[in-house]
Amino acid sequence: MARPGQPRVTPDVLPSPATAPDPAPRDRPVLPRVLGGGRRRGTDGSVAAAPVARELWLAVHLPHYMLESLDLRAATTDGAAQACGAAPVVVVDVGRGGKVVCDCDARAAAAGVVPGMALNSALALEPGLRVASREPRRERALLDALATLAQEFTPRVSLEPPDGVLLEVRGSLRLFGGARALCVQLRERLQARGLEARLALTPAPLASLWFARAGEEVALRRPDTLPSRIAPLPLGVTRWPARTLQALSTMGVRIVGDCVRLPRDGFARRFEPRLRLELDRALGRAPDPRASFIAAERCTLRRDLEPEITDIVRLRCVVEPLLDELCAHLRARGAAIDSLELRLLHREAPATRLRLRFAEPVAVAGRIAALLQERLARTELPAAVRSVRLRSGAPLEACEEVADLFARDRRHSAAVPQLVERLRARLGGEAVHGLCLVAEHRPEAAQRSGDILVPDLPARALAERSRDETGGAAAPRPVWLLAVPQPLEGGDPPRYEGALEIEEGPERIESGWWDGGDVRRDYYVARNPAGVRLWIFRERRAAGGWFLHGVFG
């Protein structure tokens, strides 16, 4: 009998590069043919139609979720923490006294530590043991992250707290090229995140889960094979109450098969009816509806930094995996974000907040990272950072880049948002703006700073119209307009670096009495001895006087 947690190689084993080294091709365990075409060719060559299950559930079980949720890996990648990362680690549950080892890593296991052992015994075996405490909140976050990752493979994902996730993959097999290819891809994604997982595929969700918990990586596609394959599993995989398991054990019932053989009525009467139902569900005899996992609207990620970080460069190495995770989350939802908040928590100083805004919805980690780098470069850390929190803005629909057959003119349109983003990240949001026309007679109100990416069609039409109406040159306008008119000295005509010579004018502008911005001016074009063309006006209201308002470039 295989112990839970130890993968047992069976003829129906799933490809598992980590646990099962490939034997010689001749006697490699082959996936049953049913996986390929839904038909099984018998030894005599006859083709027998196999009943094909309507649903196929892939269970992902994390035997070391407690350890993995603490993410001690991040600390070990750090050069400074190498020494402490190299120590064997055990996890204890401080909430329950912290005296019993709940989980241990491979190094501790090699020293003889097993889960369930007293902490003191473990320390006696391995004095250099590093003891970490369970954090249920992070375990839950790990499960959510796992489910989010699983959503890249199928829309139907169901959580099995605390350590499992179920995926209904029947509809995804063709897309991913079969069960084997799907499992290989899923395992690669899990390994990239540092997760060790057991996978099992059967038509019944509960059966998949039990196989995965038992460490048996099977791929069964026909419901009729379930009872015989599930029978040898130890009853521990059911996670029934300890009292029930104890009672069954005293009756000599230690495996699932024994339990199935018990009389139905008696079993239901003696134990909870729920257990009988679970057995039926595991055998595929009763329907097993599952609630689908729905990822949170906004993605919130956090990482605590074990040695605190003062260096921006190292901070970037910590944040980049978070961005990858965020983008995986976005990809699974077909979403993109246009804003992002990064909070750097310090021990004593108030948190540093960095808010990034993107010029268009993005879901590419590289682009977010480039922008964040610009932003971090001009950030000064008040103190060492002990924790990083990442919170995405509201998800928007991702607009997929559509490749143009005649790709020449995509160049400009795709590059502008990125340019604007980069400039804004470095110079601040106010430093970059566009121009926009306003239909208005007062010169200072005839334009406003426009947002760059909103194609301002009315303004464009207005530009066309004003050009058509005025013929382009009827009323001269300067290229530079001073934000505030500058008073000119001298009499009539005034002086500006020498006596001004009036060339054109007057053009009378009277407007705005209705909104308080009353304007009554006579505009002239004047030139000074140095050859500078100026746009000046004479105030016609009580105060009078000459003002410089613009310069012809």
Next chain:
Amino acid sequence: MSSDALEQLLRHPSLWRARQRDTMGGPPGLPTGYTALDLCLPGGGWPSQGLIEVLADRTGIGELSLLLPALARLCGEGREAGWLAWISPPHPPYAPALAACGIDVGRVLVVRAPPAEWAMEQALRSGACSAVLGWAACRDRQSLRRLQLAAEQSGCLAVLFRRLRDGHEPSPAVLRIALSSDRDGLEVRILKSRGGRAASVRLGWIRAAAPAQAH
């Protein structure tokens, strides 16, 4: 043997000889809109690759009027038109005036960046702009060199406005012109022109107007 090698070398596209200016197959320039000036420039207009330096001590003597016809022409390229980036201009540009000259103001990008060199380089390298105008002192030669390289690779109209006294320092720019004006109008002195030669053009009073509409 050695003359063969020399011939090969001379055929290299990035090598030019001053006396071959008319036979050289360089890229055509962007017409400036002023015929007298076009005749003095090697490609028959503003060079489309490389940095152009405009040296003037005052704003308002016509330094923008000199460029506006070319900018309007860039905007008239239809869907392929890129953006016009104005980096650290001395005053805010005035949209109605630009629109009157035929510039699509929806494509104007104004950047207020105290060190304009970085923003200019970003704009040049982004590939989003068809023209980049920058106002910067550019004290060190390294940043000028970077700008020139970025301008050469981007293939867009890259104009850097500097002071007249900077004309005495060497510069990697492809074209350097100094502007001065008096009572008689604007004078354009070409200080350096790759593939061309130094010249001086008196343009008189120039005024940017809407380009003639093709009917």
